Amino acid sequence: MKKILLTGLAACFIIIAFTQERFTISGTIKSKKTGETLIGATIRAGTAGTASNEYGFYSLTLPRGEYLLEASAIGLELYSRQINLDRDIVINLLLEEEAKSMENITITGTAKNRSLSSPQMGVEKVTIKDVRNIPVLLGERDILKTIQLLPGIKSAGDGNSGFFVRGGSADQNLILLDEANVYNASHLLGFFSTFNSDAIKDITVYKGGMPAQYGGRLSSVLDIKMNDGNNQDFSVSGGIGLISAKLNVEGPIQKDKASFLVTGRRTYADMFLKLSNDTILKNSRLYFYDLNAKVNYTLGEKDRLYLSGYFGQDVLNANNRFGINWGNATGTIRWNHIYNSKLFSNTSLILSNYNYKISIASEGTDFDIFSQINDWNLKHEFQWYLNNRNNIRIGLNTIYHTLRPGEVRPSSDKSTINIRLLQRRYSWENSLYATNTWKASDRINITYGLRLTAFSILGEGDYFTLDANRNVVDTLRYGKGEFVKTYINPEPRLAMSYRLGATSSVKGAYTRNVQNLHLLSNSTTSNPTDKWVASTNIIKPEISDMVSVGYYRDMWDNNYELTTEVYYKTMQNQIDYKDGADIFINTDAVETQLLFGRGRAYGWELQLKKKAGKLTGWLSYTLSKTEKQIEGINNNEWYNARQDRTHDVAVVASYELSKKWSISANWVFNTGNAVSFPTGKYLVDGQMAFYYTERNGYRMPDYHRLDIGANWILKQRKRLSSELSFSLYNAYGRQNAYTISFRESKTDPEKTEAVQLALFRFIPSVSYNFKF
């Protein structure tokens, strides 16, 4: 019976295929001015439409006929051309810069439709313009700080680049720079992020419903893509701010074919230390730098090669007594190949590295502590534009992880410190995925896919058996390359959209994510020494399941966008720390310090965005709850996770006053994070000690802050443009609690007082940016 049915179905397909002769238009879409490929540009022919992929490739299959081919992208002129489709054709599209007439400056944004019919939900696109307009601390434009103003994405607090997405912890965000994993995205202990916004082309955040090509983290994907480099003209841009200077150089190596880009940034506050008379300050260092570089080469009509790299380093040293250096390095080689008008492939070889080194010099006990995480990653993917209803992606991904949890070495001949190396941890992560975006009808679009992940823990190394009190009772030694354990997890992904009319749609999604690398951080702030560990026989893969539903509406001629989503998420195998845990440097059996349990998160997100006009910006609101249940904490009952916050509000606005001046402001408000306070006190050894009875039973005070900024365009010519940016961070000087600690009162020793430490108030900054 089944066989007959299948044969019948196949016959139907063949009939359809033969009744209408179909041809394909394909090609690459680029900016005419810079030669940069355009990601997510809209291409339409008749009633059919598609979007360019992450390399600017598009493919549209249509019945024979005459069509008006139209292409559009944000900030660029609409391209249109009449075509006669009677065979497969390749059309490489070049889009012109939007003509900005000097008299009329009201065109500050394009009222372009967003894709209401795409099943993708929980996605946020941030433009570099958004990043540029938002006033920030010390004028350092910051991608991570910008996305934290979006609904569902929460800042981990002042002086912290970490962010929480829909109840996930900071390590559950997959941060990719040109496909390479960035393990620690913060500079200066979290005050700034590692991404130099000058080198960035595209920023996409998935809060849920992530497509099957992404995997490895529970909560979100932040996919950042670097510019390729202008292949038409040389251009130099740069800026000088209060704490850092940056320079971006790009240009053609061979016009239309090959280009390069180099971007660097360095803070220079420490240069002033050298001028100090104080020898201690003179001998101290505190700076960071970033270097992004990329070259690409078009090998012909069908092949393109990209080589990109990032290197960033933080250096902190106090009078040669104490120092810590840390940094990320990534490298990506990519090869795009167009097999035919319907089949596109990309192959990437990626290296990611993060390490830190602490140096301590003290009276004959001079030593270094070194730790590293290193990935070799190979991806191979096919995008198959089967027909106008089906768009298929199939790929595989294999990553070899090497973790060096901690290595102590003496750093001088006299040092009495012995060499002590914690065992390296090796693992091999393999994933296969397939996904199809299916246009089921004019109103319904469905993306369904599956990602299958096999995580293998490899020797050599010792793996442990623990008793109920988390003591090691047995040690199993594995040889080099021996398989310790393999965890296989299917991750189904499903997303649907239903178009209600021309201006609104509803969407729903279910996503499962699996995470095999876990960050151990028992500190309230992010720390370069936070420790990455892989799943072991005891640490199980973290698994999340999320269901979300949303409503999307474009209003008032697409000038306004309304987005609202609700979600419910469960998380398995969540990690917490037992009382008095020492995770910094311990034995190889780090599991003895950990506890396991589950989590759940749910919430409602609302965003109203104004996209066009003199005034642009958005208002976002999140109502949410995040809880954990860990065996051994709070009597095994559900309790608020640290990142649990009830309300989160952000208002972001930017207003174009004149041709030369624009002003901007953002205001944020959130309920304080959950926090543990002591409920009693006692004396031990003659000093005051505090007694704790529950985890996260209290809340930090509400957080709110206003930042204001202004941009003053000094010159805007073809050869040279320059501007001055001013900002005032925390404009009304709110003392937001960074930490709250308890101590004996300074004024009355009989009393105990709570002391709040606040960081930044009224921080002004000015920076100068130029481009020629």
Place this chain on the structure above:
Amino acid sequence: MKFQVYSVLIILAGLLVSCEKVIDVDVKDAEKKYVIEAVVTDQADGHYVKISRTKNISENNSFAGISHALVTVSDGEGSSVLFEEETDGVYKPAAFAGISGKTYTLTVNIEGEVFTAVSSMPAKVLMDSIYITEDFLFGEMRKAANIVYQDPPGVRNYYRYIQSVNGVKYNRIFLSNDEFTDGNRNTNKLRTPSEDETLQIASGDTITIQALCIDKANNDYWFSFLTAGATGGSSTASPANPVTNIQGGALGYFSAHTVQVLEVVAP
């Protein structure tokens, strides 16, 4: 470490203005718990058991002792010593001296509630010498005591130092162990980041160090005391009470340790 990193950062950046203020926090009251501090040493004196109780945060800082408890310490070989209440909540033995290698059991009975704890007195490692250096610590030049000793190889040793300046005890826990220095001739520097200037070491001060050899359980107690939030600081995301070796639900510790006293006058 974190503290050091931040102090360095804040000093060097010079731009990051931080400010501190006392705030009102409405803290719930908790059920009171007994606190037991019990010490036996290898000396003829220095043994004590102090019993008190926790108080609510809003209460005053006078902690009354708990009287009428029955306190004994046995050595596991049939010999048991009764600790008698000397002053309010402080119990001491008539005559006692601990011996390295023996495991002692503390039993405290407070009106029928029984608490027990076990501690092994480690082998004594003698300190060789003590000297004072001046270093850049916590953003300024400070004098600090350094203690030199030969660590015995092949065994894990845990040390704790109690520092007094001109007879005034520092309220600071100095811990050290040989995890990275096993079998070496080591120097331990006692860093003293204190906001209280009176606790600084000045030329001519007499520095007295009690060097203790403690067992692992007590090392864990003091380590978690320092790192897990008992001191009231808030750098840990999951504050908890120190890991105690006392069974029965009391806070505190029972430590059987050796003691050596060293003294030096600061140059």
